[in-house]
Amino acid sequence: SYELTQPPSVSVSPGQTARITCSGDALPKQFVYWYQQKSGQAPILVIYRDTERPSGIPERFSASTSGTTVTLTITGVQAEDEADYHCQAADNSGSDLVVFGGGTKLTVL
Amino acid sequence: EVQLVQSGAEVKKPGESLKISCKGSGYTFTSNWIAWVRQRPGKGLEWMGIIYPGDSDTRYSPSFQGQVTISADKSTSTAFLQWSSLRASDTAMYYCARSVAAGLTTYFDSWGQGTLVTVSS
Numbered sequence: 001s002y003e004l005t006q007p008p009s010v011s012v013s014p015g016q017t018a019r020i021t022c023s024g025d026a027l028p029k030q031f032v033y034w035y036q037q038k039s040g041q042a043p044i045l046v047i048y049r050d051t052e053r054p055s056g057i058p059e060r061f062s063a064s065t066s067g068t069t070v071t072l073t074i075t076g077v078q079a080e081d082e083a084d085y086h087c088q089a090a091d092n093s094g095s096d097l098v099v100f101g102g103g104t105k106l107t108v109l
Numbered sequence: 110e111v112q113l114v115q116s117g118a119e120v121k122k123p124g125e126s127l128k129i130s131c132k133g134s135g136y137t138f139t140s141n142w143i144a145w146v147r148q149r150p151g152k153g154l155e156w157m158g159i160i161y162p163g164d165s166d167t168r169y170s171p172s173f174q175g176q177v178t179i180s181a182d183k184s185t186s187t188a189f190l191q192w193s194s195l196r197a198s199d200t201a202m203y204y205c206a207r208s209v210a211a212g213l214t215t216y217f218d219s220w221g222q223g224t225l226v227t228v229s230s
Contacts, residue, residue, distance in 0.1 A: 030212075030213065030214070031211060031214075033211075033216040033217075035154075035217070042220040042221065042222055042223050043154065043204070043217075043220055045216065045217060045218050048211075048216055048218070049211070086153060086154050088214075088216060088217075089214060090212070090213040090214030095171055096156070096171060096172075097159065097168060097170070097213075097214055097215060098144075098170070098214055098215065099156070100153055100154040100155065100156065101153070102153045103153040103154070
């Protein structure tokens with residue numbers, strides 16, 4: 001089955017830039033979606049269709065693509081950005097509709 | 110404002126049945142698919158399946174096909190997830206989410222607060 005690979009953890013100091021990657025063989029041909037999940041809360045959508053931000057999501061959240069890797073970038077990280085971040089795409093193998101990455105824990109030092 | 114409100118936490122024994130719910134408001138319930146997503150303790154998100162409340166068309170992830178049943182009642186704008194015989198491995202948080210069709214996949218623009226299901230003897 002198709003897999004999306006994320007690093008288990010990323011750590012940054014407040015005000016720095018955090019970069020969280022999501023890798024998958026088929027990503028050049030499909031959109032990626034990103035969800036933020038704070039501790040004890042439900043996920044929320046922060047990026048859709050690779051680079052679009054839903055209304056209400058701060059401008060410091062952005063995303064870019066390069067080959068088989070998509071990167072979620074948080075510029076000027078704030079303490080409130082500490083959360084798990086999950087990427088999502090279509091299952092390229094065709095056996096399923098949705099696949100999630102394993103999630104990345106962002107720690108703000 | 111789109112809202113999905115889920116039923117409360119459940120504690121069950123192995124072998125028992127269970128049905129949890131997700132009530133939508135703030136939008137036309139029959140116009141969007143509703144998905145269910147599992148999150149085991151300390152783990153990532155797993156997509157379980159999806160239903161279109163307008164006609165109850167349902168799709169399951171192969172990992173969950175035959176393990177759960179997804180249904181919906183459009184008269185009450187409520188989607189359901191049910192088990193006929195729970196196992197300890199079903200212990201998890203379960204989220205419903207409103208789905209937006211996107212080509213070969215879908216994504217989730219609004220989520221319920223989650224229902225914690227604990228299965229223990």
